[in-house]
Amino acid sequence: MKIRHLLSAAALWFLTLTAQAQPAPAHRTDLGGEFLFTRATLVTYEQGLEALADYLRSYLPLAGASEQYASDAALVLALDPSLGEEAYRLDILPDHIAIEGGAYGGVFNGIQQLFRLLPPEVYARECTLPLRLPTLHIEDAPRFAYRGMMLDVARTWVDAPHVKRYIDLLSYHNINKLHLHLSDDEGWRIEIRSHPELTEIGGFRGGDSPVRPIYGKWDEKYGGYYTQEQMRELIAYAAARNIEIIPEIDLPGHSRNIASVHPEIRCNYRPDTVSTCGYDYRSAWCVAREENYRLLEDILGELCALFPSPYIHIGGDEVDASQWERCPDCRALMERRGITDPHRLEDIFMQRMSDILAAHGKRPALWNEAVKRGGPARTSRVHGWESVRACLDAVDKGYPTVVMPATSFYFDMRQSPHEEGHSWAAVFDARTTYNFDFAREGFNAERMRHVEGLEAAFWSEAYVSHEPEKPDYLDYMTFPRLCALSRLAWSGNEAGWESYYRELVGEHYDRMTAMGIRFRLFPPTVSCRNGELTASTDDGSTLCYLVDSSPEEHSYTGPIATTQPYRYRFFTRRGTGRSPEAADRSFYRTVTPSWKLTSSMPLSERFPASNAEHYRGMSRTCRTCRPKDWLLYTFDMPLRCRELFLQTGYRQLPNAHIVTGYAEVSYDGVRFERAGALDKGCITLRPNRPVRAVRLVATCRGNSTPFVVIQPPVVKPVL
Ligand code: ACM
């Protein structure tokens, strides 16, 4: 094809970028010439690709598009069914650009590759033309057909505009599945027209809702849900970006929300609600209650009609089978079926769900626990999250499996020991995600045949929900770990981390900035030698530091002479990215003074006070807290320290702390004085005198959990 050469007097850029950090092309041949990309470059598209021409022109200032072949057509979008669906060819030749894909998704992937050859501003829709592009030929296809991200919108409501933004960010990384976790104990997020109460009641927490609130939002009713109309729009928005939305309704456990709206679905016994401030903790559907299946038919039927995905995820994780053991109806069902293991009831339940889905032409996707006994049909897709072992177990049983062990792919895990995030599976950063190695983990060729791909997950029970003032938290936890996932899933990690890290720093940090992502930078290195405190980074970021608890930021310009290195915390910024804080080792050093714990709340025998007192771990009360309840920490010797951190609650559990309250300090063991309010169950004290005792006093009406967790104090010595 010919184009009219437009010669411009404007300064032109010649781009020779090769780095990607996002998916990297399998084959690239540089042809040594150049193409002049101007505003007049006409987009010509094959029938069915008009949406992609519009998409392209929404990012680039191109004057026109036409379905008709035109002699001056210069950027051609075409289909070549001989390619795999998501494979593409990108040719930049002296007189035109051609992007050919096996199907719509392949062309979309080719457009993303073209974006990676342009200045980062393309993502901000601020790329100026003309540009000179190097001529080249790229042929590319994904390693895995399934490249997914799971977003938990059940615990934390994420509204449709924010989901759209997230879809954009995923699509720049060739992620092609968005697994939406739409229901859990804390929320029901999708309108079911035949049962509007599910969202009208279950979409909101706190206030007069029967759904328990979180973090002291007792009187505030908050939440939200997607109407079917909004979801249809999201589905179309995602599909236009080559992303399939896979809905999940988590069954038969994790169902406390719907059970709060329809208490009759629960098992047939009286629960303990005294220690839980009136909340009913039963979270599983009764398997024996026949009416339950009619409600489930209504729900799944509407989901099947709404979502084009061939799979509906129906959960299957972490079911508390003790509820079925306590239920006379479930026990009778077990007897009728000759079952002794209550977990078999999950197989029975899931079979009924699969039958409902099959009647609508859909297949189930399941968390790995649901296939432990091998019950579900081999057409079910398994999401292996618990461990690599669980993934291997699923593939060995012959299930098509999405590999997502929490230790490398749960992006709610914190990224270094002193950052926010969960830690129950692992503490890991993008390097761990990138380095996931199928062969080393035991996936031989036969096992790989059953691997559909990779997925990462962001669970939102503990963080975004109680920190809505931190809108960048999801970005920070997702990126750059998602970049590493996308590379791993698209083309693999053979280049090695060092090379990949150079790509991230060299190219992708600027792209993520243009994308508006508040990504995480790697922390700076801090060291102290001969009275000089030094900080450094290798990623071109700006180094800053804080002194003591002052919020004033200082620019780091060189080594700091100090005898007190623990007073300094360093961090970096680059573009929209920021690093976590890092400090000299002395900052983290702690001591373990001897102390005693007493409380107005009875203490648990299973998690006794001695656990915390001996720094072996946490202790628990036997009931939730009420106004004026107290915890008293008494030190055997007057305690001199520079910092004393007292924590109720547990990072892994959203509501195990004293939600609101205050601390009182005693310097003589007799008189107590106020020392500040608890912040998420915690307080940091910086006493300037030796401390004899600290009392934490609750002001909240319970925490919606039947206990309070008490952690050992963290004491930083005076050095
Ligand atoms: C899960 O993390 N419970 C799937």
Ligand code: ZN
């Ligand atoms: Zn039951």
